[in-house]
Amino acid sequence: MLSKVKSMALNGLEGYLVEIETYISNGIPEFEIVGLGDTTVKEAKKRVEAAIKNSKIDFPTQKILINLAPADMRKGGSSFDLAILVGILIATNKIPKIDIDKLAQTIFIGEVSLEGKLSRVNGILAMCLEAKELGIKRVILPKSNANEAGIIEELDIIPIGNVQELIKYLNNDIGIQKVHTQIKRSKTKYDLDFSEVKGQENVKRALEITATGGHNCLLIGSPGTGKTMMSKRLNTILPELTLEEAMETTKIYSVSGELKKDGLIMERPFRMPHHTVTKNTIIGGGRNPKPGEISLAHNGVLFLDELPEFNRNTLEALREPIENKEIAINRIYGNYIFPCNFIFIASMNPCPCGYYGDEEKECKCTMQEIHRYLSKISGPLLDRIDLHIEVKRPRYEKISSKTKSETSEEIRKRVNIAKEIQRERYKNENIASNSELTNSLITKYCKLDEKGEEILETAFKKLKLSVRAYEKILKIARTIADLEQKTDIEYKHIAEAIQYRSLDRRYDN
Amino acid sequence: MIIEYSDRLYPEKLRQINKPPSRLYVLGNIEILNNNGIAVVGSRTNTQYGEKMCKTFTKNLVEYDFTIISGLAVGIDSIAHKTCLKNSGKTIAVLPCGFNHIYPEVNIPLAQEILKNGGTLISEYDENTKPDSDKFRERNRIVAGLGIGTLIIEAGNRSGTSITARHTTEQGKPVFAIPSSLDNKKGKVTNELIRNGAYLVRNVEDIINVYDIKLTKRKSKKKDIYLDISEELIDVYKVIDDIPKNVNQIAIELGLNVSDVNYKTMLLVMENKIMELPGQRFIRNDEDYE
Numbered sequence: 001m002l003s004k005v006k007s008m009a010l011n012g013l014e015g016y017l018v019e020i021e022t023y024i025s026n027g028i029p030e031f032e033i034v035g036l037g038d039t040t041v042k043e044a045k046k047r048v049e050a051a052i053k054n055s056k057i058d059f060p061t062q063k064i065l066i067n068l069a070p071a072d073m074r075k076g077g078s079s080f081d082l083a084i085l086v087g088i089l090i091a092t093n094k095i096p097k098i099d100i101d102k103l104a105q106t107i108f109i110g111e112v113s114l115e116g117k118l119s120r121v122n123g124i125l126a127m128c129l130e131a132k133e134l135g136i137k138r139v140i141l142p143k144s145n146a147n148e149a150g151i152i153e154e155l156d157i158i159p160i161g162n163v164q165e166l167i168k169y170l171n172n173d174i175g176i177q178k179v180h181t182q183i184k185r186s187k188t189k190y191d192l193d194f195s196e197v198k199g200q201e202n203v204k205r206a207l208e209i210t211a212t213g214g215h216n217c218l219l220i221g222s223p224g225t226g227k228t229m230m231s232k233r234l235n236t237i238l239p240e241l242t243l244e245e246a247m248e249t250t251k252i253y254s255v256s257g258e259l260k261k262d263g264l265i266m267e268r269p270f271r272m273p274h275h276t277v278t279k280n281t282i283i284g285g286g287r288n289p290k291p292g293e294i295s296l297a298h299n300g301v302l303f304l305d306e307l308p309e310f311n312r313n314t315l316e317a318l319r320e321p322i323e324n325k326e327i328a329i330n331r332i333y334g335n336y337i338f339p340c341n342f343i344f345i346a347s348m349n350p351c352p353c354g355y356y357g358d359e360e361k362e363c364k365c366t367m368q369e370i371h372r373y374l375s376k377i378s379g380p381l382l383d384r385i386d387l388h389i390e391v392k393r394p395r396y397e398k399i400s401s402k403t404k405s406e407t408s409e410e411i412r413k414r415v416n417i418a419k420e421i422q423r424e425r426y427k428n429e430n431i432a433s434n435s436e437l438t439n440s441l442i443t444k445y446c447k448l449d450e451k452g453e454e455i456l457e458t459a460f461k462k463l464k465l466s467v468r469a470y471e472k473i474l475k476i477a478r479t480i481a482d483l484e485q486k487t488d489i490e491y492k493h494i495a496e497a498i499q500y501r502s503l504d505r506r507y508d509n
Numbered sequence: 510m511i512i513e514y515s516d517r518l519y520p521e522k523l524r525q526i527n528k529p530p531s532r533l534y535v536l537g538n539i540e541i542l543n544n545n546g547i548a549v550v551g552s553r554t555n556t557q558y559g560e561k562m563c564k565t566f567t568k569n570l571v572e573y574d575f576t577i578i579s580g581l582a583v584g585i586d587s588i589a590h591k592t593c594l595k596n597s598g599k600t601i602a603v604l605p606c607g608f609n610h611i612y613p614e615v616n617i618p619l620a621q622e623i624l625k626n627g628g629t630l631i632s633e634y635d636e637n638t639k640p641d642s643d644k645f646r647e648r649n650r651i652v653a654g655l656g657i658g659t660l661i662i663e664a665g666n667r668s669g670t671s672i673t674a675r676h677t678t679e680q681g682k683p684v685f686a687i688p689s690s691l692d693n694k695k696g697k698v699t700n701e702l703i704r705n706g707a708y709l710v711r712n713v714e715d716i717i718n719v720y721d722i723k724l725t726k727r728k729s730k731k732k733d734i735y736l737d738i739s740e741e742l743i744d745v746y747k748v749i750d751d752i753p754k755n756v757n758q759i760a761i762e763l764g765l766n767v768s769d770v771n772y773k774t775m776l777l778v779m780e781n782k783i784m785e786l787p788g789q790r791f792i793r794n795d796e797d798y799e
Contacts, residue, residue, distance in 0.1 A: 201767040202756045202789075350788065356557065357788020359753070364692070366554035367584070390789040392755050458779045480768070495772035495779075499756075502789055 001025075003090040006107045006136070007083035008127035009075050012289060012329075012336030013255055015123070015130030017107075019069040020080065022087035027063035033084070035068030038076040038288075047078075048085045050114040055163040060092045074333045076288045079121040082110035082140070082166075089167065097171045105137040110145070116163040118142035122257040124149050125250055131155065140166070147263055148254060150181035151247075181263050183243070188267050190236045195407040199394035203230050206389040206500060208411055211237045212418045213479030214433035216322065216344035216384060218307070220502070221391030222358045227347035230391075231303045234345060235268045236408035238301075239416050245299045248339060252291050252298055269300035271342075275309040279317050289329045289336045294321050297342035307346040308376040315381055318344070322384045344385070348377075359393065374503075386435060386472045387500040418482040434478045439471070446474040451491040459498050469504045473497045510535050526654040526680050530633035536608060537629040541599045546576035547685075547716065548652045550673050551585025551662035552695050557787075559663035559695060562687050563588045566660060569713035571598030572726050578603065578656045580648060580669075581616050581630075585662045590619060594626050601655060604632040605648040606640035631655075649673040650680075658683040660716065661707070664698035671698055674707070683719050685710045738782060745773040746793075749783050753790035 003022045008015045031045045052059045066084055068075055086108050089095050109127060110118045124145045129152065131139060138156040139149055146159035157179040160166045168174045194204060203219065203226075210217040211234060219227040241249065246264045253259045253269075273282060273293045284292030294302055304310060321327045325341040350356040351370040356363040365373075422433050429441060437445065448456065456473070459465060465473075474489075476497035481489045512518050512533040520542040523529050535542070547570055551559060567577055567589050577593040579586040581602040593600040600623055604611065608630065611617050620630055633651065634644065649669055653659055653676035661684065664670035677684045684707040689696020703709045710716055738746050748754070748762050760770045774791055777783045784794040 199757060201760055202771065205767045205771070357786065357790065359755075359788075359790070362690075363557045366552075366556055366695070367560070368554045390755075392757065392788065394757075455776065455779060459775075462779055462781075491776075492769075492772040495775040496768055499771040499775045499789075 001091040001093070003087050005083045005087045005090065005103070007080050008107055008109055008131055009073075009079070010077070010123045010126060010255060010288075011073070011334060013126055013251060013291065013338055015127035016073075017130070017134055018075065018080065018083075020083040020087045021067040021069060022084070022091045023065045023067075024060055024088070024091045025063050025065075029061045029063065031064045031066075033066040033068065035066075035071040036074045037068060037080075038074070040078050041068070041075055041080060044078065044081045044084055047081055047112050047114060048088065051081075051085060051112040051116040051163055052088065054114060055116040055167075057089070057094055057163075057167075058092075060088070064088065074288065077121065078111035079109050079123075079127075081112040082118060082142075083108040085112055085163065086166070086170075095167055095170045097173075099172070102138065105135070106140060107131050107136050107138075108140050110140075110142040110160070112163065118160055118162065118166075120144040122259075123255040125151065125247075125254040128152050128155060128157075129247075129251065140169075146179040147181050148250075148259065150179040151183060151250075151264055153180065183264055184266070188240060190233075190267070190408070192233045192236055193408045194230075194233050194236060194411060195405055197226065197230055197233065197405060199405075200226060200230065200391070201405075203389055203391050204406070204411070206387050207231075207234050208237060208415060209476060209479050209483065209500070210234065210343060210345070210387060211411075212415045212434075212483055213386075213422070213475065214343060214435040215386035215476065215479065216435070217346075217387040217389065218382075218385045218503070219345070219347040219389055219391050220350050221347070222349065222361070222393060223354045225391040225393045227391050228303075228305055231301075231305075231345045231347060232270065232272075233408065234301050234303075234343070235270050237411045237415055238268050238343075239412070239419055241266055241268060241299060249299050252295050252338070256291050256296065258296060269297055270303065271297040271300065272303045272305060275304070275306050275311075277310070277314065279311070279314045282314055283317050283321070283327055284329055284336075284338050287331070289331065289338075291338045292327075294318070294327060294340040294342060295338040298339050300342055302342045302344050304344075304346040307348040308373060312376065312378070316378060319380055319384060346385070347391075349373075350390075357390070382503065383468050386476055388503040389500060390502055414483060417485065418479070421482045421485065434475050434482070437475055437478070442471060442474050446478050446489055448474075448489055448494065449491060452477075452489060452494045455491050455494050455498075459494075463498070463504065465498075465501070465504055469501050473501060476500055510539070512539070520655065522657075523651065523654050526650060526676075528650065529654075530651065532633070534608065534632045534635060535629060536631075537624045538599070538627050539629065541576050541601060541627070541629055542631070542655065544576040544599065545574070545722070546578045546601065546656045548578040548656035548659040548673065548677070549585070549589035549662065550579055550649075550652060550659060550664075550670050551589075552665050552668060552670060553582050553584035553586070554665065554695070555584045555588070555663050556693060556695055558689070558693065559585060560588055563662045564592045566662070566687070566710075566713060567592040567598075568596050570660075570716070571596040573713065573717060574598075576601060578652055580605070580652055581611070581620060582669075583613055583615065587616060587619060589662075590623060590628075594622060594628070597626070599626075600628040602628070602630050603648055603652045603655065604630060604634075604640075605644040607632060607634045607636040607638040609636045610639045612640040645669055646672055650676045653677040653680055653682065656682070657720065658685060658716065660685045660687070660710070661699050661702060662687055663689065663693070663695040665695060666698060668698065671702075674698075674702055683708055685716050685719075738777075738780075742773050742777055742780075742782075745770060746777055746782060749774075749777075749791050749793055751792055753786050753792050755788070755790045759791070 128149045143159040329336045351365040355361040477493040480493040577600045579589045659677040686699040686702040686707040
């Protein structure tokens, strides 16, 4: 007896169709799965057998052969369990009244437990999105995954609790209510707010510019000045996720098994890996590559606290993804591309002891030690950071003052307007923000008035700025002009932009 | 040019030291070799404190028309040379090598700068001699020898700086040392020198008073400070004084947006009206350098 059941597998972030062919023939009882499955797939034999037996159904004492087609692609994970189980049940005619036509448009995804219950698997959203593209009508999956898949309106999502229920449903003995998750477009509530930050106006300003232009930012300051605290609030002034962005982000979280609650992720992610993190965890990797921290930060913020403490290799690996907004991971069995369009924020101390340039504590480092500390971050990485800002210890009077500072909501309003201006300006250029401006686009969109040119020229001579600093300054100036809703970059915008290149000024000589 | 021991131009001060160099190779202004000079020396790995002290003392010494003598090494030596040049003083760099092998290479531009500004490079080795550790030590006797005293800013243990101090004493000239915090590793030697009889100096007058020469302080050219500052920058300029302030403090004091303060301070920096210190703090720029 032969049966064919459809399921989905993951290839990086994309789902693809896998056909589960079950062939049961007479002979010495045997159960084999072919089609390049990993150990988890091989172990499905044991789970499926126990689940069938524990659901009070006879397990065939025959020769069972399962093929996962296409047979030349590596497959992993426990999501085929359900399809294998259904394949065996159909091949042994345990579901006599099954609708064969409907079966061709149905996919089964899920892991089975030994007692015959269905449990949650990762990457449901990605698989269902692909299923929709392939014209599949119905998805049968574990209850715990239903809300995640229910976002896709075009599919009938059937949640199943255990094997008994599944058989009854397929036999048309019972009906099961389809799941459809309402997407709540309510205002995202953040626990943090910029109004809680007293003083530190220059840092707030820099972060506002960062958020507006999608720039990358480096905060330099002594311990305890609030670098981390303020970075964590960057999310609250970014625009709300669009539906499309929310889908992308949720898909990545779903695939990496990081989805904490059901439904779409509507908050921008904020990722803050510890400095002992390995290169693969940051970039993504593994034999069946999983997205790394940079992809989990897609559409959000990647924050690296204590930047010089990170492994040099890890930091070097960040260079291309920051530039390209996606990372390609190459394996013998295929290339995987994960998106990673994030705002990169990093923080560091100004020197090994942490107090260089501090107002109260004297720095005990020698200039050589400071240079060595700074050289831990390579030039090429520094090249990709647009703004450097010095964070100072706020005065006590400021911390205790009762006057509330600006709320995130107020700042976000300005950011949104400036973002809109950028989108409008670049609609024919295939970019969305000032940080993405290329060389030729800079000459096109960042024109300076005479005084601006003059200032830039003096700045070059006096501060000995590099060519890379030149482009950054223009990009930042463009963002500042957008925040003020000015069409042209004025000299003050240029002068302010130079202020945000403190590392160039401070350490290049 | 080459000056033999027998030559009339050979600096008298060097004839009086132990093992005077038999011949001197000199580039630049030879007249200043006989000026009143103070050797300003210190560690190659100085601290922030050392830098600050070196700048203040060098600047003030130059104002009393002292020539600054040092060794063109990185750290304190470079700071001394640079500060001297900035304040349009004359400076002598004593090299441990020939002129074709100026060491360290990063200071070649500085050496050129010294020559351009009427300073002098001097060495006892012919132009193709490469530096080595012996020559570094040998050189220090000339550094001490050319001056009428030596000012030690900061020094590492068993460093070349301590050797210079020893030579100075042997030559019968005063050693001046700047006191340091007991925590400062680079301050151990200076504090020890003071304990062993070096002059503790708190300001440049402490140095002057040791000599019975009459010296007058050069009048610094103070410009009319408000004159060439544009209308829009004057408010920010007025609140910036000798105590470093950061952007936030200025903004609060004036009730301005940080964005405005940001651009105004930057324009002032570029016009040389104010100076930026490490940590994005600003003070008035009273030094007048290029």
